Amino acid sequence: xxxxxxxxxxxxxxxxxxxxxxxxxxxxxxxxxxxxxxxxxxxxxxxxxxxxxxxxxxxxxxxxxxxxxxxxxxxxxxxxxxxxxxxxxxxxxxxxxxxxxxxxxxxxxxxxxxxxxxxxxxxxxxxxxxxxxxxxxxxxxxxxxxxxxxxxxxxxxxxxxxxxxxxxxxxxxxxxxxxxxxxxxxxxxxxxxxxxxxxxxxxxxxxxxxxxxxxxxxxxxxxxxxxxxxxxxxxxxxxxxxxxxxxxxxxxxxxxxxxxxxxxxxxxxxxxxxxxxxxxxxxxxxxxxxxxxxxxxxxxxxxxxxxxxxxxxxxxxxxxxxxxxxxxxxxxxxxxxxxxxxxxxxxxxxxxxxxxxxxxxxxxxxxxxxxxxxxxxxxxxxxxxxxxxxxxxxxxxxxxxxxxxxxxxxxxxxxxxxxxxxxxxxxxxxxxxxxxxxxxxxxxxxxxxxxxxxxxxxxxxxxxxxxxxxxxxxxxxxxxxxxxxxxxxxxxxxxxxxxxxxxx
RNA sequence: CGGGGCGUAGCGCAGCCUGGUAGCGCGCCUGCCUUGGGCGCAGGAGGCCCCCGGUUCAAAUCCGGGCGCCCCGACCA
Numbered sequence: 001x002x003x004x005x006x007x008x009x010x011x012x013x014x015x016x017x018x019x020x021x022x023x024x025x026x027x028x029x030x031x032x033x034x035x036x037x038x039x040x041x042x043x044x045x046x047x048x049x050x051x052x053x054x055x056x057x058x059x060x061x062x063x064x065x066x067x068x069x070x071x072x073x074x075x076x077x078x079x080x081x082x083x084x085x086x087x088x089x090x091x092x093x094x095x096x097x098x099x100x101x102x103x104x105x106x107x108x109x110x111x112x113x114x115x116x117x118x119x120x121x122x123x124x125x126x127x128x129x130x131x132x133x134x135x136x137x138x139x140x141x142x143x144x145x146x147x148x149x150x151x152x153x154x155x156x157x158x159x160x161x162x163x164x165x166x167x168x169x170x171x172x173x174x175x176x177x178x179x180x181x182x183x184x185x186x187x188x189x190x191x192x193x194x195x196x197x198x199x200x201x202x203x204x205x206x207x208x209x210x211x212x213x214x215x216x217x218x219x220x221x222x223x224x225x226x227x228x229x230x231x232x233x234x235x236x237x238x239x240x241x242x243x244x245x246x247x248x249x250x251x252x253x254x255x256x257x258x259x260x261x262x263x264x265x266x267x268x269x270x271x272x273x274x275x276x277x278x279x280x281x282x283x284x285x286x287x288x289x290x291x292x293x294x295x296x297x298x299x300x301x302x303x304x305x306x307x308x309x310x311x312x313x314x315x316x317x318x319x320x321x322x323x324x325x326x327x328x329x330x331x332x333x334x335x336x337x338x339x340x341x342x343x344x345x346x347x348x349x350x351x352x353x354x355x356x357x358x359x360x361x362x363x364x365x366x367x368x369x370x371x372x373x374x375x376x377x378x379x380x381x382x383x384x385x386x387x388x389x390x391x392x393x394x395x396x397x398x399x400x401x402x403x404x405x406x407x408x409x410x411x412x413x414x415x416x417x418x419x420x421x422x423x424x425x426x427x428x429x430x431x432x433x434x435x436x437x438x439x440x441x442x443x444x445x446x447x448x449x450x451x452x453x454x455x456x457x458x459x460x461x462x463x464x465x466x467x468x469x470x471x472x473x474x475x476x477x478x479x480x481x482x483x484x485x486x487x488x489x490x491x492x493x494x495x496x497x498x499x500x501x502x503x504x
Numbered sequence: 505c506g507g508g509g510c511g512u513a514g515c516g517c518a519g520c521c522u523g524g525u526a527g528c529g530c531g532c533c534u535g536c537c538u539u540g541g542g543c544g545c546a547g548g549a550g551g552c553c554c555c556c557g558g559u560u561c562a563a564a565u566c567c568g569g570g571c572g573c574c575c576c577g578a579c580c581a
């Protein structure tokens with residue numbers, strides 16, 4: 001996708017909307033306020049007139065579209081097809097699965113009037129679509145020959161949250177929900193793990209975000225699931241964010257909605273189902289993992305604009321020669337499949353534009369002035385190293401290759417930096433004292449007996465929740481940690497280590 | 505729902521205690537000048553002071569009642 005300048009009929013100078021004069025609060029000073037202001041000033045999103053709702057602005061949506069593209073490719077490659085189920089679901093559906101209704105009742109939005117008339121049965125705005133999909137599957141699935149069913153939908157869902165924050169938790173949010181039905185437990189379990197791997201691969205290779213894939217505790221799992229897996233990431237303030245989930249639903253929904261098939265022996269069987277989702281919350285993860293005190297830092301493979309050209313000139317003569325060179329450069333970069341934007345805005349100083357594009361997280365900036373044009377070169381600045389330090393001169397002819405390489409380098413360095421940060425702020429805690437210390441500003445990786453009582457006590461006393469039992473225990477800290485040991489809370493034997501942390 | 509903060513120009517705020525012409529910075533518009541890290545000068549536009557009621561000759565300001573938003577907790581992708 002190429003971002004082009006707006007059409008000729010629309011050359012009005014854009015407002016300095018969002019780019020206030022002052023700097024952002026630093027992350028150290030006030031991480032939460034840093035985040036809020038960054039989202040607004042980078043023009044990713046804005047507050048809607050309804051409390052807890054969000055408007056995703058063009059730049060934020062372009063980022064989401066790139067996330068969608070990267071995921072959708074992976075879903076298709078693993079055999080899934082996209083579908084669209086309705087927003088409105090009969091309220092009775094949600095009540096059919098016991099745990100599901102317990103989990104979701106408190107946060108349902110209910111429609112009771114339609115066309116001015118009280119409805120015979122209230123409708124809910126979908127908080128997720130397991131129920132209505134289960135209902136339809138019971139009609140569509142009859143034989144083992146109909147299986148597996150591999151579906152995904154891109155939509156928005158509504159959950160009436162008490163406390164909201166842009167991207168991280170809003171009443172309505174955008175996501176994808178995948179739903180699959182299988183003949184056997186093994187096949188469904190395999191699908192659940194496969195999609196967790198897809199999310200992990202996406203996070204690492206597209207967003208440059210290192211994640212810990214693992215299993216959730218009973219208390220933290222999805223309402224209605226037998227097993228919930230998630231990918232957990234560490235934000236810049238040391239807190240955890242669940243960045244994607246994959247659920248093994250067993251036969252819970254198949255039984256509640258009568259999703260059955262005849263197997264090869266003529267026996268009637270319930271299906272085994274899965275669901276998995278990743279939401280616009282992931283944008284919050286990108287902001288909080290990579291962002292710095294200058295603003296947003298976007299991972300190159302997802303950035304709506306990968307390289308921005310800022311032309312520099314003093315007079316009309318310089319302007320025409322610089323712009324001519326800039327346009328040629330832009331065409332060259334576009335040809336090399338770099339998403340490039342030429343900032344031709346009048347009345348803004350180059351210095352102002354530098355700050356503006358840094359706020360908006362563009363990975364690479366190309367500065368092109370008369371001196372550069374004279375020697376057929378340009379200054380290259382990389383966003384992950386802000387200020388004058390990260391600048392180098394490069395010849396125009398080399399730029400398409402050089403920028404391509406630089407983008408890859410930035411991706412790698414963002415990932416490595418985030419991984420090093422996470423490891424530096426994760427402590428393998430053996431005692432409860434060490435544990436408490438660790439979750440003050442990061443993760444504790446600690447032996448846990450698996451009981452809900454210990455988990456609840458820990459949460460009550462430290463505000464830290466169980467994030468997951470990592471599937472790959474050695475990857476958490478990048479070295480083998482002895483398994484087993486005594487539960488960090490009760491001292492009983494622990495089978496695995498679990499990651500604990502304060503979470504968003 | 506508990507605790508805290510705040511509603512005055514597009515944004516950020518002052519004014520309120522002690523009632524009397526509604527102000528400042530940024531942004532916006534016009535022109536000139538500038539442009540290699542957030543240029544400058546001059547002129548200009550822009551207000552249901554959150555809403556409703558009360559006190560008063562007079563309310564942004566005092567009193568009563570609402571509503572909304574943000575932050576911190578309990579619940580959650």
